[in-house]
Amino acid sequence: MIVVVSFLVVLMLVGAVAASIFRDLISAVIAAALVSLIASILFYFLQAPDVAMAEASIGAALTAAIFIIAIRRTKRYEE
Amino acid sequence: MRKIVSIILLVIAALGIRLSLKEVRFGEHETEVGKHYVDEGRDETGATNIVTSVVVSYRGFDTLGEVTVLFIAATGLGAVLTAGGGGKMRKTEPASLVLYTGCRILFPLILIFGIYIFIHGHLTPGGGFQGGAIIASGFLLNYLGCRERRISRVASNLAESLGGLIFVVIGLLGLVFGGYFLLNFLPKGTPNTLFSAGIIPIIYIAIGFKVGSELASIIDNLIEES
Numbered sequence: 001m002i003v004v005v006s007f008l009v010v011l012m013l014v015g016a017v018a019a020s021i022f023r024d025l026i027s028a029v030i031a032a033a034l035v036s037l038i039a040s041i042l043f044y045f046l047q048a049p050d051v052a053m054a055e056a057s058i059g060a061a062l063t064a065a066i067f068i069i070a071i072r073r074t075k076r077y078e079e
Numbered sequence: 080m081r082k083i084v085s086i087i088l089l090v091i092a093a094l095g096i097r098l099s100l101k102e103v104r105f106g107e108h109e110t111e112v113g114k115h116y117v118d119e120g121r122d123e124t125g126a127t128n129i130v131t132s133v134v135v136s137y138r139g140f141d142t143l144g145e146v147t148v149l150f151i152a153a154t155g156l157g158a159v160l161t162a163g164g165g166g167k168m169r170k171t172e173p174a175s176l177v178l179y180t181g182c183r184i185l186f187p188l189i190l191i192f193g194i195y196i197f198i199h200g201h202l203t204p205g206g207g208f209q210g211g212a213i214i215a216s217g218f219l220l221n222y223l224g225c226r227e228r229r230i231s232r233v234a235s236n237l238a239e240s241l242g243g244l245i246f247v248v249i250g251l252l253g254l255v256f257g258g259y260f261l262l263n264f265l266p267k268g269t270p271n272t273l274f275s276a277g278i279i280p281i282i283y284i285a286i287g288f289k290v291g292s293e294l295a296s297i298i299d300n301l302i303e304e305s
Contacts, residue, residue, distance in 0.1 A: 049204035050130055053196070057212040062294060065219050069301045 005045060012038040023078050025071045033064040125267030125276035126201035134206065135279045139261040143246060146289060150243065153293040160300045174224050182224025189217030197287030201276040207283040211290025218295040222302050230299065235292045242289030249278050249285075 012035050019031035036059030043052040116133055124132040134142055174182070196203075197210030221228060253262030261278075268275035 050209055053205050053209040054212055057216045061216040061219060065298065066301060
């Protein structure tokens with residue numbers, strides 16, 4: 001259990017760092033969605049399944065979609 | 080002169096904060112309310128899911144405020160985005176076969192799953208907000224995969240308005256029957272069955288419809304206007 005959780009936390013950190021350093025904004029949004037997805041798995045492990053559900057559907061799906069729609073209107077690459 | 084007045088005001092404010100902080104006992108379990116919810120929540124509200132009994136029954140007024148905030152956000156977004164009078168769809172290439180087939184098969188299943196979650200909000204984890212968000216992600220998949228299957232804006236607005244109306248009317252009925260807003264005036268039934276917990280499932284179904292249609296209309300507006 002502790003191995004799985006620490007693996008997930010490391011993956012989450014990698015996703016968070018990647019989201020902040022990627023120049024391609026679509027990739028950054030996908031990395032941020034990965035952080036949300038892992039956060040929802042961790043919420044489930046912490047015995048909060050309802051928070052996990054909300055985090056998975058809002059954080060991983062809807063927020064990423066709204067960001068991608070906004071990026072489509074603006075520029076894809078950060079200078 | 081002004082300096083002296085501000086110094087005096089500062090001293091008074093500091094004294095007030097100091098005196099009120101003295102009453103707070105840090106590091107002690109002063110509040111018994113959490114323990115009360117866990118111990119008595121099931122018997123008092125009839126809902127097996129303690130989180131639901133707090134969100135809809137004990138803190139129901141707060142939930143009404145949350146729903147209102149979401150409503151204002153969705154309405155404001157719609158007003159800002161449709162102010163330009165646009166609404167003409169950009170030409171987009173059709174979705175790939177995998178996305179199209181996945182959307183056609185998964186969209187009804189996602190809808191059923193979301194409805195299941197908010198109908199069983201008082202028994203199992205989840206509830207109106209989670210179910211509504213899942214339904215909205217189903218509509219997102221629909222927009223990505225099969226855009227020609229349109230969602231009627233009238234039906235979406237109707238679901239949203241009816242959801243809010245049912246919430247407020249049930250709250251006011253509690254005021255009529257028992258003297259305070261959101262009183263659980265229906266029979267509680269046996270816990271752990273679908274028809275139990277009085278007004279809690281009805282309110283959660285209303286919230287589910289409202290949140291689902293609001294989030295779906297946010298996505299609808301964003302995709303159509305961009």
